[in-house]
Amino acid sequence: MTNHIDSVKTYAIVWISLLALTGLTTAVAFVDLGPFSVVVALSIAVVKMMLVALFFMHLRHSGKLTQLAMAGTILWLGFMVSFTLADVFTRGWLGVPGR
């Protein structure tokens, strides 16, 4: 599965970056960015996910099929979320106060 061996230095840089991003996302959470607070928090989370997946899970050395399968999963997850939200917000029967 993994033939390529990365150096400890590479892993250490990724690890420090992950910790730094955790600090950054926590600090930025106290700043009022309006609706962009969610965008920033989730963007940082996606970057952290990519770092873990590509380096720690060796996805960058994995075969094309594995990479395609993971990209496909994210795509279908996106379909699931977007279509459900489209459904929920175009119907009038949800969000009744008091329920």
Add this chain to the structure above:
Amino acid sequence: MWIFLITEIMFFGGMFLAYIVYRALYPGTFAVTSSSLNVYIGAANTAVLLCSSFTMVLAVRSAQLGRQTALAVNIVLTLLLGLVFLGVKAFEWSEKFAEHHVPGTHFHFEGIANQGPAQLFFSLYFAMTGLHALHMVVGAGLMTWLLIWSLRGKFSAEYMTPVDIAGLYWHFVDIIWIFLFPLFYLIDRHLK
């Protein structure tokens, strides 16, 4: 293993979807309730988990190179960091019990007229962090098993697939927390 992780992504994905829908329906209540969580404990626990992923990847590297001692040491470190995470999580949950923030007959969240959506938030909180913690317990079991096998000298540069697979699982559980942390602790923090 990647196929298993895909099923896991969809499993957690459903819960994330439930969270997204209800947060969109009750943004005010979710903002107040999520701000009651302790962001510093959450951030510290995130750091603990990221450190455990680092030691896990070092364990996999040690196995690739056939270094028995380094492998065992890194597995122990990963296991310990995982247990620290679970311990902190247990402390956070016990606080919720003390504050009556656990959904049920004794649920009460101060300063909110409508308790329903507040209960909904904490139901999702316990369901999602609970499922994540369950995965951590399984991960700790895997680490214990890897440790026993590595001490018996079962792994080598030629045979280290179990270490590799357990590593993928561990990192996946880490990624789930990478999303749980901002969604539950962070995104409404500025409104408080």
